[in-house]
Amino acid sequence: MNAELQLAKRKMLREHLRRRGIHDRRVLQAIQDTPRERFVLPEAEEQAYADTALGIDCGQTISQPYIVALMTEALNLTGSEKVLEIGTGSGYQTALLAALAARVVSIERHAELSAQAGRRLAELGCSNVRLEIGDGTRGWPEEAPYDRILVTAAAEACPPALLEQLAEGGVLLMPVGGPGDQDLVRWEKRGGKLERQSLGGCRFVPLVGDLPAGK
């Protein structure tokens, strides 16, 4: 990594993450160790550590670093969890999950994005990740239940299959709402019941697939 990117990365960690309340040491370390510049388009490499979402192929985006950090922290990963991610996209969030959990299953509907993400993750030596191509609204029953589920695309309601595939004591995070007005929602399964909590506003690309009607 060149000196300018190194400086930008340090600045991002200090100003956009720590100063805005991200304090989990493991999360900050994983972000420190993961080269975001390898997950963006080559022409956007210099902006890899700006606190902004960036365009990737197939009209999708790599999420804003602060939101990625916020979601990752809210998952409370200790290293032993099995995680399901819907929306592999660039694979950047997947790499962080792989560093912080025991196993990650990540689903992407665009085969091209999944293939690119697979190459990047292999280069970084992530061996605890399974990438699948398909409609993630159905989850991935084969390896259910999951201790954590992270959906990185928005819809008006959470697909029921995902809530079903959440383990007891597990946490599911998903942006809920329409294109302009979304709320990051955290569900926790306790005694078979779902507790819902709002973590604040956010903006994600739409989840495309077999979806339940909103509210």
Ligand code: SAH
């Ligand atoms: N975490 C990714 C975010 C990518 S944007 C990153 O930081 O790079 C969200 C992704 O969800 C897009 O790649 C989009 O193609 C994918 N997506 C949307 N609906 C989906 C669905 N039903 N199943 C699987 N992937 C989906």
